[in-house]
Amino acid sequence: MGDEKDLEALGEQLYDLIYPKHTEIAGKLTGMLLELPAPVLTQIQHDETMLTEALDKALRALQLPQDPSNNGISKKDDEASASSDSLGEQLFELVDTCNTGHTQKITGMLLEQHKETVQHLLSEPSLLEEQVNLALKTLELGVDETDLSDLSDADDIERLGEKLFLLVKEKDAARANDITGLPCH
Template identity: 65%
Template structure:
């Protein structure tokens, strides 16, 4: 089965589960769900609570997208939106993607100018692109940290081994390499 056929089958199964409770928005909700990795979708099909949670998040995202004026301003006189409020709204939208990095991604996105964040909240396509880019950045950073820590840990072990060898060599020069497992310097 090809990836497209697998995705189509998953979409049909999701739609059949979503439609009974959300007839008017079942197509849109299913489309939003299909943006998630296939493994997550398959798990949702087996776990009713997980599917319900994801549908709830997607519904909130749709509601926020359809009511940008309510998202951006509490009332006509208050042109500034609190950072906490923005963070909460953005987190809800980011969490829909089930990346496992929702807090970090939300934090990264909140570092942008407030107008940009407001635009992210009201533009699902731009939000999706930003989440994808942030997730890619986090993965690259994680790979770099792994590379750096592996090499520095190996360097630390070498230095420690050399120091232990030099100390043991002073006590027992004849057997120092057997005791430490280090070659003679």
């Protein structure tokens, strides 16, 4: 319960910093920033440059086209939207609408896939929903408690990959190898 109170207090402090600059959307921006890890939030709170950069990213995510039927996208616009940052921001915004409470983690998980697969997720809401649910199921199995950057033992990584492969195989057996990056089983 203390974590929730700490997060709420941090949210109020961030809101107070954001409100003077972005009065009408301060609540939305605060909510978006609260998805960041706690140490980053603490830094943002004390570093004006980091706050400005985080707000700029959040604002760009909010300004993404809301009409998915816009087929008149120029090649230049299409290439720009295909950049990793842009894909991540678009994906984050869509995953956030699912209200899983794990937007940042799920977005990161989905961004591990090939760029073409991520682009396909952005254009197919039902597929995105399926992938979000699969990622959420993976997180519920306790994978979220393991920081992958701390895994030093190859066996740990392999076991984690096997778990993920089995979950993905249940949903999409034909593409499970491509999605997880593991060889055929």
